[in-house]
Each structure stands twice: as C-alpha cells, then as structure tokens.
Amino acid sequence: MVKIADATPISKDLEIRMMDTVCVNESQLEHKWYHNLKYLAVGLLFGIIFVKSEVISWYRIQEMFRLQSFHMYGIIGSAVVVGAISVWLIKRFNIKTIYGEQVMFHPKTFNKGQIFGGLIFGLGWAVTGACPGPLFAQIGTGASVILITLLSAIAGTWVYGYLRERLPH
Amino acid sequence: MEFIFVAGIFLGGIIATQFLANIQPVQINPVLAAELSGYGITEITELVPAQLFSWSNLFTAKGLIMIVLGGFLVGFGTRYAGGCTSGHAIMGLSTLQLPSLIATCCFMIGGFLMANFILPLILSL
Numbered sequence: 001m002v003k004i005a006d007a008t009p010i011s012k013d014l015e016i017r018m019m020d021t022v023c024v025n026e027s028q029l030e031h032k033w034y035h036n037l038k039y040l041a042v043g044l045l046f047g048i049i050f051v052k053s054e055v056i057s058w059y060r061i062q063e064m065f066r067l068q069s070f071h072m073y074g075i076i077g078s079a080v081v082v083g084a085i086s087v088w089l090i091k092r093f094n095i096k097t098i099y100g101e102q103v104m105f106h107p108k109t110f111n112k113g114q115i116f117g118g119l120i121f122g123l124g125w126a127v128t129g130a131c132p133g134p135l136f137a138q139i140g141t142g143a144s145v146i147l148i149t150l151l152s153a154i155a156g157t158w159v160y161g162y163l164r165e166r167l168p169h
Numbered sequence: 170m171e172f173i174f175v176a177g178i179f180l181g182g183i184i185a186t187q188f189l190a191n192i193q194p195v196q197i198n199p200v201l202a203a204e205l206s207g208y209g210i211t212e213i214t215e216l217v218p219a220q221l222f223s224w225s226n227l228f229t230a231k232g233l234i235m236i237v238l239g240g241f242l243v244g245f246g247t248r249y250a251g252g253c254t255s256g257h258a259i260m261g262l263s264t265l266q267l268p269s270l271i272a273t274c275c276f277m278i279g280g281f282l283m284a285n286f287i288l289p290l291i292l293s294l
Binding site for chain 1: 240244247279285
C-alpha cells in the first residue's frame, strides 16, 4: 500500500502509482510529524518478524527455489490467507482507516510488464536472497554491504523510470 | 511515510539481531549445505552468508554480480512488474487478481532459473 505525503503534484504522481500498486492512498490529510510514528512502529514489528521468521535468510530463499524446504511457502501462503481474510473483513464491515477514511481496493490490469518484470525480479530475488523490504532488515542484521544492493535496487527503479516508454508493456 | 516505514524495518533488523538473537546456529537443508560447501561456502552462521556478501568481495566478479547486479534486477524488476512479493504475491493473490497470479508465477520461474541453473555458474567464478 502506498501513502502519499505531499499533495502538490498529486495527479501525475497518483497516475503513475495507480499502475504499480494494489492499493493507492488518495488521502490528502495533513498531520503533525508524530503521526508518522505509527509507520515506524509497524516497520519495526515487520523488521523483527522478517529476522525471526528467517524470511530475510539467503539460505531460506535458496531452499525455496530448490524445493528443499516448506518454510517460505508456509510463510507466504499463510500471509495470503491472512490478507484475504483481512480484505474480506474490511469490505464486509466497511472498516475505515484510523482517520475514518474509506479503504479502497483498485483492480490491477494486465500488462506484459508483469511477465518481463516478474522474471527479472525473480532472477534478482534468487541471487540476492531478498526482495525490496527485506533488504533494509538485512542491513539491520549487520550485513552492511547490502547497502550497496539497496542503492543498486534504487538505481534499478530509476533506470526503469527512464526507459519506461521504450519497454514493452 | 514509506521512508519512515523502511527505517522501522531497518531498526527492527537491528533489534532482532542484538536483543532477540537465536542462540542456535542457522539450520539449513543438508542437501543445500553440501552443495554450498562445494563452492567454499561453509560458514553458515548468519542469515546473509558473509562469505558471499562482504565489502571485501564487492569488487570481485562474483561480488559485483551478486551484490550490485542482483540489487539492480530486484529494483528494476519490481518496478517493471508493478509490485514485489508483498504487492503481487501476498496482497494481489489475497484479492484474487489474475495479473498478480501471472506476476507471482513469473517471480517463481525467474527464481527457479537463477537458483538452479545460473547461480551455480556465478558461485563457480
């Protein structure tokens, strides 16, 4: 889920983000800085779970792609089930955000990027043993060189933005 | 907000490692351990193998491919696919979206190709 902090160039920004995410937060509420602490708290919990569940383990990713362990399939599978139940509850009981706003779900449309980009991401996932979120936790565990992997991943997103018009979609 | 969230993930990684560390050594499948020892990766003590991902390896061919190119593929692929494991595999599948199922299948195909066919060549460098 993506939250938009600044309201200024919103239309263009939102237009691009709509292509990328399952959920887009169209909220334009302004809050004091300490309202951001809740994101820090969720991030903190997420980071601890990443480490303790070994989701960020390079070895666990290797086992997954070699079918040598159920570990990652169990974690991703249970996350999908919890996600599905959560979405159902939000829709069924029309649960609002903590600021009382509607939670919107936007359907994704197919484009070839999901195939080509998916394959490229898969190649990177198996070599680094991490997807984007876990990179931050890996650095936190003391693997400081992963900072370079992270900067390179950010460069990758930038290069994608640069080449976007010329890539098949 | 995203920045604060990922800062939290980073801090969570520190807290889990410093204060909630597992006293048991990392357990991995013996078949994987045997395969990795064939490439000289024997010190299986942390979640990220230091014999591969270290500053001293960064400017070797293996290090450049795994640390720099690997990261680039993750970032580029995530943007191109319009999401990653959380966006497509977890949230996309839990909202029953066909594009996310296609993307997740492609993540797995890419990962299987890398782990089983390309990574052995990289680790042999």
